[in-house]
Amino acid sequence: MTLKLVVFDVDGTLVDSQGDIVASMQIAFDGVGLPLPDRAAVLSIVGLSLPQAMARLVPGASDAKIDALVTGYKDGYFERRKVSGHAPLYPGITDLLTALGKYDNLLLGIATGKSRRGLDALLEGLNLPVRFVTTQVSDDHPSKPHPAMLHAALRESGVDAADSVMIGDTSYDMDMAQSAGMKSIAVGWGYHDDAALSGANTLVHDAEALQQAIYQQLGDLG
Known part of the structure; x- marks a missing residue:
């Protein structure tokens, strides 16, 4: 698998x-x-x-x-x-992560401009229903859109770029994914407008659509 x-x-x-x-x-x-x-x-x-x-x-x-x-x-x-307290999750994110966590061959990771201290505090407060196998932060890498975070995530997870997808809300995320040879899905509920996200393979506007886009981008799961 x-x-x-x-x-x-x-x-x-x-x-x-x-x-x-x-x-x-x-x-x-x-x-x-x-x-x-x-x-x-x-x-x-x-x-x-x-x-x-x-x-x-x-x-x-x-x-x-x-x-x-x-x-x-x-x-x-x-x-x-x-x-x-911590910032709130967007609607549908908990259900999305729960659904993705059911697949044995699907690994989850994070690539963020946050510091390690900031990310660890957030994840502890959110108590999410999944484990992220790789978490890349700004302390350890050049800023997005440099692909170093994604290169590290691929190394740590042992997954090929062709079998991976980056999810983000900014042009920096899309450019980073492209430089790393990964697919990308942009979410329209974040901080860059749709026009700035034209570099994404797919643009979605709710968590349910994001879940379907992930399945479409990655193909057979489980």
């Missing part, structure tokens, strides 16, 4: 974290005395690693300023999580 792999992005794909992201950005920018860019600009960088995200939001900023923004964001996000 051929092993298959589904790799999920997190923010904007599995969980709706935009409230936490915008609030934490506000804390970070207040901390360095800069005005926060508008909401659309903030959400457009979700998926990038934090240094790259901050550099895009503040072009020409010094390394010290970028470092201060990154630290302020991380501290703000951590404190917000302690007060308000």
